[in-house]
Amino acid sequence: MPNPVYKRILLKLSGEAFKGNTDYGIDAKTLQQVASRVKVAHDMGIEVAIVVGGGNIWRGAPAEQQGFDRAAADYAGMLATVINAISLQDALEKQGIDTRIQTAINIQQVAEPYIRRKALRHMEKGRVVILAGGTGNPYMTTDTAAALRAIELGVDLLIMSKNKVDGIYDSDPRKNKNAKKFDHITFAEALSRKLSVMDATALTLCMENNVSINVFDILANDDLAKLLTGEHVGTKVTLE
Numbered sequence: 001m002p003n004p005v006y007k008r009i010l011l012k013l014s015g016e017a018f019k020g021n022t023d024y025g026i027d028a029k030t031l032q033q034v035a036s037r038v039k040v041a042h043d044m045g046i047e048v049a050i051v052v053g054g055g056n057i058w059r060g061a062p063a064e065q066q067g068f069d070r071a072a073a074d075y076a077g078m079l080a081t082v083i084n085a086i087s088l089q090d091a092l093e094k095q096g097i098d099t100r101i102q103t104a105i106n107i108q109q110v111a112e113p114y115i116r117r118k119a120l121r122h123m124e125k126g127r128v129v130i131l132a133g134g135t136g137n138p139y140m141t142t143d144t145a146a147a148l149r150a151i152e153l154g155v156d157l158l159i160m161s162k163n164k165v166d167g168i169y170d171s172d173p174r175k176n177k178n179a180k181k182f183d184h185i186t187f188a189e190a191l192s193r194k195l196s197v198m199d200a201t202a203l204t205l206c207m208e209n210n211v212s213i214n215v216f217d218i219l220a221n222d223d224l225a226k227l228l229t230g231e232h233v234g235t236k237v238t239l240e
Helices: 028-043 060-065 070-093 116-124 142-153 187-192 200-208 223-228
Strands: 008-013 047-052 099-103 128-132 157-161 184-186 213-216 235-238
Touching: 008 028, 008 142, 028 047, 028 070, 028 223, 047 070, 047 116, 047 142, 060 070, 070 099, 070 128, 099 116, 116 128, 116 142, 142 157, 142 200, 184 187, 187 200, 187 235, 213 223
Parallel strands: 008 047, 008 157, 047 128, 099 128, 157 213, 184 235
Antiparallel strands: 213 235
């Protein structure tokens, strides 16, 4: 196994990363593929935290448009992330990886509450920590949760896995075949151009705390292994 250039990473998995080619829910084959990619990082000796989204099950903003109270819809979305976390934990442990789920909302029958020092200790012991429930607050996305946890846990890199998109483009490559891909972009440019990296709150948090971001597709062959050993993969977002 080649030597990694990072000691601790946070991987943000969108809910769409769990559904594969299905329209809704969790695709077992895709889940196994995601778990196998995480195992690559774990086997390199890298400390891994994962923030999971819930968009494959529930989305708060569209639910609000259909008449749901926004806060209630967002709390339902937090529960969706817990479902994904439990599913990912099962897939990882079937590959021999010890894991712990920590949630921003208390569900003690299935997960620990999020405690920063405890999460760090788990990672130091070689456990993968799956962080669910977003920030525990409505009106906040799981992207914001990923940025916040990356800062709190002092990771070397925040890795954003997009569903079937291998980086950041100037427009949606799934709709525009002529979309231009960026190899590298600054936080300021991403914000000014309103590119689909993550929401503005999350991006600003990373910029203010100098947390570098790498956007790629986790299901693309050996891209994660290449990224962790210093090869250029996807799009890098940095201060300069």
